[in-house]
Amino acid sequence: MPARLFLSSGDLVADRRYEFARDLQIRGDLIAAADLLEQAVELAPRFASAWFALGKIRHELGENEAAITAFREACAADPEDRHGASLHLMQLGAEELSDMPKAYVQTLFDQYAPRFDQALLDDLGYRGPSILFKAVLSVRAAAKKPAFFRRAIDLGCGTGLGAAAFAKNVDRFIGIDLSPGMIEQARATGLYAELEVDDMLNGLRAKDDASADFILAADAMVYLCDLAAVLAEVGRVLVPGGVVAFTVETHDGEGVVIGEGLRYAHGAPYIRATIEAAGLKLSALQVAATRNEGRVPVPGLVVIASKS
Incomplete structure (x- = not known):
């Protein structure tokens, strides 16, 4: 995982x-760590990193009301919410589900970029692109159509793992990612004709109607709460007969929840309804775990749809 984010308080004693406190936390002395963090925020009341760390410790200690207070202070101290304190508030039921703060996603993946492939492939057993590739081949074969695409968009392209899986089947890839660090890693692959730093929705909104034959989102939709707006843009940007392929994490319910890994999990009924609302035709909805957490496969879905 990326290094922990640290935003200095500007007070040397508070920072120390x-x-x-972080050293004590690593050694397992959570009560002493919490006490030191309380001292730090007393010295520097706008110390976002200390409030965030305190929130996590209070949650781990089962002190959820105190955790909620600390996470709210972290959000107030850093309105961009680069630590993602609001996600913990959602997880604790203190806030309604909403999309992730852009600054959090960008900061997370900028930190993650230098070792992203190693962490994802070696530590998490990531296999999303290969599963998506096989699913697209199967759907296209069943429809008696070739699995070759002239113009493709890779949403949340990361370092280019998705494009690498489809490289021989796509003439021209455009990659879109919110993280400049990830875009630089993707640029080094030589897989993309164009690369853009943007979120998925705004990246799609900048594209012309019927300008793509294929849209890919491998392990990217897990960072969106509501998929409706993005899928509506997918429907607009795809040519008739064009294909979208993406993965989500899932759960047994119908709607959207936020999981322990701070990613959104979308229920299968929600996926079906959102695909239909976007004017797309569902071609495949397959149960598949594209990654592990703690060596345990994370429940997921592979989704293939097309524009009529």
Whole structure:
């Protein structure tokens, strides 16, 4: 995983107490760590990193009301919410589900970029692109259509793992990712004709009607709460007969929840309804785990749809 984010308080003593608290936390002395963090935020009341760390410790100690208070203070101290404190508030039921703060996603993946492939492939056993590729081949074969595409868009392209899986089947890839660090890694692959730093929705909104034959989103939709707006744009940007392929994490319910890994999980009924609302035709909805957490496969879905 990426290095933890640290935003200095500007107070040397408060920063030192934060570092001592983190050492105690690593050694398992959560109560002493929490005490030091309380001292740090007393010295520097706008110390976002200390409030966030305190929130996590309070949650781990089962003190959920105190955790909610600390996470709210972290959000107030850093309105961009680069730590993602609001996600923990959603997880604790203190806030309604909403999309992730853009600054959090960008910061997370900028930190993650240098070792992203190693962490994803080696540590998490990531296999999303290969599963998506096989699913697209199967759907196209069943429809008696070739699995070759002239113009493709890779949403949340990351370092280019998705494009690499489809490289021999796509003439021209455009990659879109919110993280400049990820875009630089993707640029080094030589797989993309164009690369853009943007979120998925705005990236699609900038594209012309019927300008893509294929749209890919491998392990990217897990960072969106509501998929409706993105899928509506997918429907607009695809040519008639064009294909979209993406993965989501899932759960047994109908709607959207936020999981322990701070990613959204979308129920199968929600996926079906949202695909239909976007004017797309569902071609495949397959149960598949594209990654592991703690060596345990994470429940997921592979989704293939087309524009009529």
